[in-house]
Amino acid sequence: MTIPTNKTRTVLSDGRELIYFDDRPGIPRTAPDLRNLAPHRPQSEIRYDPVLDDWVIVAAHRQTRTNLPAASECPLCPTRGASLSEIPADDYHVVTFENRFPSLGGAYEGRGDIAGGGVRGAPGGLADDGAPSAAFQPIEPGVGRCEVVCFTSDHTSSFVRLSPERLHTVAAAWVDRTLHLSQVPGVEQVFIFENRGAEIGATLDHPHGQIYGYPFVTSRTSRALASAARWRDGHGSTSCLFCAIIADEREKRLRIVEETPSFIAFVPAAPRFPYELHVYPRRHVPDLPSLTAPELTELMSLQVDLLRRYERLFDKPIPYMACWHQAPVRVGRDLSHLSLQLMSPQRAPNVLKFFASSESGMHAYTMDVLPETIAARFRDVK
Known part of the structure; x- marks a missing residue:
């Protein structure tokens, strides 16, 4: 841009x-x-x-x-x-x-x-x-x-x-x-x-x-890069783990919430928040500066659309986190794939999901609702 x-x-x-x-x-x-x-x-x-x-x-x-x-x-x-x-x-x-x-x-x-x-x-x-x-x-x-x-x-x-x-x-x-x-x-x-x-x-x-x-480089990014490196080692020098996830979601069509010409939004198969969405560009790019101006316009419009769905789910604004995952400055840039992660701890109209001992002490997360059900709810409030 x-x-x-x-x-x-x-x-x-x-x-x-x-x-x-x-x-x-x-x-x-x-x-x-x-x-x-x-x-x-x-x-x-x-x-x-x-x-x-x-x-x-x-x-x-x-x-x-x-x-x-x-x-x-x-x-x-x-x-x-x-x-x-x-x-x-x-x-x-x-x-x-x-x-x-x-x-x-x-x-x-x-x-x-x-x-x-x-x-x-x-x-x-x-x-x-x-x-x-x-x-x-x-x-x-x-x-x-x-x-x-x-x-x-x-x-x-x-x-x-x-x-x-x-x-x-x-x-x-x-x-x-x-x-x-x-x-x-x-x-x-x-x-x-x-x-x-x-x-x-x-x-x-x-x-x-x-x-x-x-x-x-944060531990979350480091683990993702290590996973991407293992995937590439097993599937070829040009293979991308994140592109493979996109292809799998598009083939199964169980958790996709929205698709645009350049982006896909879906509930991940293993989310950690009650209402979590991932947005990926379809082409392999490491960060926001790598997008074209039309792609950025399309992406910002999609982000607003998804955040509005969060509000419609509960008929009110709810707490959320929007996190842009970009490639590190110096390492793993060829392995990285830009993504937006939207997360809300709201699990019911007046109930929040708390990360208690299992999540905070052991990093073992439990979801109370099937991700496929959450994806259907997001689609229904379009």
């Missing part, structure tokens, strides 16, 4: 970057941030778990972050009069900015290879005498970047209510930030997501998503 020229970069009073993405060019964005904020110096760290071969982010400064403020005090609404917010404008279309309370951030110091999850090897290990080495459980600076993406200045709106023009602008911002964060020193993977609803931990009601630039 061609990167838009209708974007304006500015800097907030504490040094964080903010970028306006406008639906159309020519809108002046010159208002300064009038707040007197201390310099932005996030102090997160990542700690390695040698048992699960995984990295855990520790960001103690997030304990005091803003939590569900009144609409009049929303930090994502435009600045109006004496109400100074994160966005120094009286209106905006789409905005991205560095999170004031990031999980990750800080200067890259060239620490070397810390990509975890087994993709390029775990740090540390055992010494010759069998004792843990000095780097057995390392603690590293939590470099990377966390950005907020505001979809609209309207506090009462939502992603499903964005106009086609605004959806195009959001897609352009996602592509732009994926390309940019992939070049940030220390970033190994770019993850775009939206958490909607206090039930799943969203701390702000304003319509927004986030983007993480991780300093490691």
